[in-house]
Amino acid sequence: MPVDVIWFKKDLRVRDHQPLIEAAKSCNNLLFLFLVEPERLELEDTDHIHIEWELDNAEELAKSLAAIGGHLHIKFENAIRALQSFHEEFEIGRIFSHQETGNSWSYQRDLQVKEWCNLNKVEWLEFPTNGVIRGLTDRDLWKKKRDSRMRIELLEPPNLESRSVPNPDIFDRTSIGLNPRKLSFNREPGESAAATRLADFLGHEAKNFQWGISSPVNAVKFGSGLSPYLTVGAISMRRVVQTTNDRIHEIRTKPDIVSDAKMWLKSLASFRKRLAWRCHFIQKLEMESDLDLVAQNKIIDSNLNRVMDEERFIRWKTGTTGWPFLDACMRQLASTGWINFRMRAMIMSAASYNLWLPWRDAGCHLAKQFIDYEPGIHWSQVGMQSGTTGINTIRAYSMTKQGKDQDPEGDYIRKWIPELSMVPTKYIHEPWKMPIEVQENVSCLIDTQYPSPIVDEVTSRKEGVNRSYAARSTKESRTQSKLVLQKHGSRTRPRKRKAKKDKSVQQKLF
DNA sequence: ACGGGAGTTGTTGTA
DNA sequence: GTACAACAACTCCCG
Numbered sequence: 001m002p003v004d005v006i007w008f009k010k011d012l013r014v015r016d017h018q019p020l021i022e023a024a025k026s027c028n029n030l031l032f033l034f035l036v037e038p039e040r041l042e043l044e045d046t047d048h049i050h051i052e053w054e055l056d057n058a059e060e061l062a063k064s065l066a067a068i069g070g071h072l073h074i075k076f077e078n079a080i081r082a083l084q085s086f087h088e089e090f091e092i093g094r095i096f097s098h099q100e101t102g103n104s105w106s107y108q109r110d111l112q113v114k115e116w117c118n119l120n121k122v123e124w125l126e127f128p129t130n131g132v133i134r135g136l137t138d139r140d141l142w143k144k145k146r147d148s149r150m151r152i153e154l155l156e157p158p159n160l161e162s163r164s165v166p167n168p169d170i171f172d173r174t175s176i177g178l179n180p181r182k183l184s185f186n187r188e189p190g191e192s193a194a195a196t197r198l199a200d201f202l203g204h205e206a207k208n209f210q211w212g213i214s215s216p217v218n219a220v221k222f223g224s225g226l227s228p229y230l231t232v233g234a235i236s237m238r239r240v241v242q243t244t245n246d247r248i249h250e251i252r253t254k255p256d257i258v259s260d261a262k263m264w265l266k267s268l269a270s271f272r273k274r275l276a277w278r279c280h281f282i283q284k285l286e287m288e289s290d291l292d293l294v295a296q297n298k299i300i301d302s303n304l305n306r307v308m309d310e311e312r313f314i315r316w317k318t319g320t321t322g323w324p325f326l327d328a329c330m331r332q333l334a335s336t337g338w339i340n341f342r343m344r345a346m347i348m349s350a351a352s353y354n355l356w357l358p359w360r361d362a363g364c365h366l367a368k369q370f371i372d373y374e375p376g377i378h379w380s381q382v383g384m385q386s387g388t389t390g391i392n393t394i395r396a397y398s399m400t401k402q403g404k405d406q407d408p409e410g411d412y413i414r415k416w417i418p419e420l421s422m423v424p425t426k427y428i429h430e431p432w433k434m435p436i437e438v439q440e441n442v443s444c445l446i447d448t449q450y451p452s453p454i455v456d457e458v459t460s461r462k463e464g465v466n467r468s469y470a471a472r473s474t475k476e477s478r479t480q481s482k483l484v485l486q487k488h489g490s491r492t493r494p495r496k497r498k499a500k501k502d503k504s505v506q507q508k509l510f
Numbered sequence: 511a512c513g514g515g516a517g518t519t520g521t522t523g524t525a
Numbered sequence: 526g527t528a529c530a531a532c533a534a535c536t537c538c539c540g
Contacts, residue, residue: 336536345511384511395512402512461513463539469540512540519535524527 002093003165004028005086007035008072010415011098011129011233012192013056014064014157018127024158028093031165032065032072034058036176037079043105045056046294049337053189055173055230060190067381070161074171079109080116087120090165098233101132101282103375103450107289130230131238131279132286132376139283139491150241156196176500183371185336187228194229198240201225201248202268207260209267215406219340224271227372228338231279232280237279244272266505284488291379295359296488297390297480303471304388306358315454316351317365320419322453324429325403326350328416333415337371346397348385353396353464354455360387387468390481390487396465399457404431419450456468 006023012034014020023030036055042045062072075082088091095117095162100106117124128134131146183387187193192425201224212222215504229235255261262434265323284289295301315321319330333339339347344366351362363382365371383389407413410428414421422442427434431444432452446452471477 269515342511349512393512396540398514465512465540513536517540521533522531524530
């Protein structure tokens, strides 16, 4: 009797899992598969922490599957070879999976799997993932379709009635040569941990979401903490959206159950907007599958002519640029695997405008740092923060300004940069300005214990920004930018300007 | 969801 | 009450 394969990719859950439901309707036996593909260990944008986190979640998935009568086969093998050997052993009838919108490598891998399926007369049924709409050529209908997708009722896991192909092998994690860096922040893996995180967030921290997420200090507390779960699919986007909507409805109808309903509703609306952004960015990659390899505006990219400078690159990566706030961010990221969105933009802006480093190298390094690396969001952001799309205004951040805004007392800097732990607030954002006696008093000798800035922040930013404007002002760049806008431009209409209380405007009304 | 300068409007203190 | 400086807060614009 043939088997149907349920191939788990970035969807490590049993609740709200359409391929699982559809496969359970089949009369064939069912084979549940999760692959760690060896090629991934070599990819420039993939880190061992990603594989480790996926495996942690896959092991939780195995337990959830067992509870409904399924056995998960975890294999360290190339996809085609794994399918081929299962095909030889059992004869595969159909493959059920979610659509994946990943990096160029996974896109190519899926093409090969499709070819293998055609060759072997195996049907591969792929189901939509979160808010991504496959097959669109522009953004005209995207928002509508995404919103209606989010309204579909959540699916409960099926009963598998002992039709699951047993798994005699126990997966040995140590056999695959995984050597991830040890993160200082531990996340509980799995579907129920994700649901608990969501419930805790919506019950407590979400109130401060809108005001909490700009600073790296507060964002750890007031962010949702859901991104690592969403990335591996331990929770579905639809469930997050619907649970958020329920909470909004609850507070609207019974405002007395919370202490400040207005604040709650503002923050929840802002959170919901971020969830939509998430889908929006992944949709970009869906429509431009090589966003991780090729700039959206190739002409601007070549005009920019950024070049690798090893020393700058290393100092940026290791958080030793001499800009305290940036260095603190880089060290937090390396240590915990996470930093808030705004600081990600600042980090990328520093690499692009101050240090003039090529976006692909900077982007790959950051991808490896993020426990929640999501190719669509990441490479869209890299494009934006390196000024290579041509459709976004150039945003070059000032590290010292951000530092003073987000960390006025410098506690965050002192926490992540022990060399600066005794530096007084007056100098914490610009330690190179410390007189030598102060340096000695606080045991922080500039250029010995902590470096002076790698380049002058103000002039390097100005120069980077000027060069970027020059690169996008040529005729060819502009033509290309128009094409990018047609394809990817958000269809959200610009907000109408508020009418001024200006007399001249008043007069025009009559 | 940029930074910095210029210009504008609003607020406070002082004589 | 008035005149005005000093300064904060906000808006617009450009790179």
